[in-house]
Amino acid sequence: MNDRTSDTHLLGALLDAIPDAVVMSDAAGTITRANSAAGKLFGHDPADMVGNRVNMIMPRALAKRHDDFMQGHLETGQARIIGRGRTVEGLRRNGDTFPLHLSIGRADHDGGPHFVAILHDLSQRHATQEALSRSARLDAIGQMTGGISHDFSNLLTVVIGNLELLEPHLSDDTAQAMVRDALEAAELGADLTDGLNAFARKAPSHSQPTDINTSCNAALSLLRRTFDPRYVITAHLSEDLPPVITDSTQLQSALINIALNAREAMGDGGTLIVKTELVDIDDTYIAQELDVAQGAYVRISVADTGRGMGPDTQQRVFEPFFTTKPVGKGSGLGLAMVYGFVRQSGGHVTVYSEIGHGTTIGLYFPIIDPLNANTSQQNNDIHPPRGKDQTVLIVEDNAQVRKLSVARVNDLGYNVREADSGDTAAGILRDDPDIDAVFTDLVMPGDLDGLALARHVVATYPHIRVLLTSGYAEDILSRQGETLNHEILCKPYRQSDLAKALAALFQAR
Structure with a gap:
C-alpha cells in the first residue's frame, strides 16, 4: 500500500469519526466525498452521493441560490459564504426538509478549488426552542391573567358584598329579583377569576401526600352517575402506586374537566378510559419526547374515542379562553385550569391526538420518594438487549418523532431505513430485500395507515x-374496531421498552 492510498484510508476513517455530516465537492459542485454521518442525515448511501451535484441535498430554492453564490465566489474571489456559519434548509431522500447549520471551507488542490461543507442538524434544537417558547408564552399569559384576575376579584368582592347588603332592604319583588340576578352574574364572574387564578398558579392549594387512585375513583364515581349510558367509562388503576404531593380536590376537578371535554368531543357516544401507572423517565429519549425532567412519576392517562385534534389546536389547547366549542358553550378555561394545577404540583401535561382517532391526555405527578420507586425494573434495564445488525424500517409521519425513533433504533445496534407514510414504506419494501422488520405508527395519512x-x-x-406503536391505549384501538394481531408499543416508551420489544420480535421467529 503506497502513502497516497494510506492517506486516503486515514482521511476516510477521520471523516467517519466526525459526528456531523461532512460533504466535499469540486468547483463544479460535484460531490467527491461524503462521510457516514452525511449518509444518515440525508438518507442516502454515502457512496451513491459521490458523483452527484450537491444540489441533491438542497431544496430547489436553495439549490438555485447556492449555484449563484458559488459562481460569484469563483468569479470574484469574494468569500461571502466561505468560513461563515449560517442556517439553511436540507433535503432528505424522502423529500423532507429540515433546518441545518452550514459551514463551508475552501482548499486549492490539484490545480483547482475544492470545498468542504460541515452540516449540523438543528431539528432537535428548533423543537426544543419551540417547546420553550410555548412554555414561556403560557407562563407570560399566566402572569398577565393572574394580575387581571386579582383586580377583578377585588372589584367583584365589593359588588357582591353591596348587593347582599342591599337585598334585605328591598320590599319590591321585582327589585329583589333584579338583585338576585345581579348576584348570580357576579358569582359567575368570581368563578371565572378562580379559573384564571388556577391557570396562573395563584389559586390557594392544599397540597399534601395524595393517593392518586383514591382521587381517580372519587372522580370516576361522580362521572358514572352523571354521564349518559352512551358513554362507556372504564378504569385501569395500577396497584400500590407511591403517593404524590398534590391537592386531591383540584385533581378530581381536573379529571372532571378533561372528561367533560372528552364527552363533548365524542358527540353521541364513545369510550373514556382512565389509566394510572408508575413511569420512570430515566433516559434521554423519553425526556426529549415529553419535554419533561427525568425522574419517577405517577401518570394518569385519560383517553377518549372522540373526533381528535389537529396540530394547531394541540399547540393552543391549554391557553385560557381558547376553545373550539360554539359561542356560549364553553369559556375555554377548563384545560387551562388543568395545566395550571398540574404545573403547580410540579408535574407536566401531555396531549396525543389525531383527527378522527380521539385524544389521550397525560398528567405526570412526581412521586415523593423517587429513590425507592421501581428499582427492580431499573436494575433489569442496565443492559437492554441489542440488535444483531438486522435492518428495521421505521414508518412515522411526524418528522420529529421519526428522527428520534431512528436515533433510538440505531443506538440499539440495528440498521435503519425510514419512511414518512405507509405508501412510501410499501415502495421501500418492494425495492429493498434486506428489510427484516417494520416498526410503524398506527395512525398515518395516505392509503396505508x-x-x-x-x-x-x-x-x-x-x-x-411487524411492531406497531401508538399514543392510544390498546383497548381504545380495539374498541374502534381495529384487530391488533401484532405487538404494540404504547407511546411514550422508554428505550429499554423499545429494546425488549424489538428483541422479542426477532426471538419469536
Missing part, C-alpha cells in the same frame, strides 16, 4: 416482522 401496512407486510412479505 399503520394497520393496513402491517396487513400488507403479512400478506406480501411473511418473513418480515
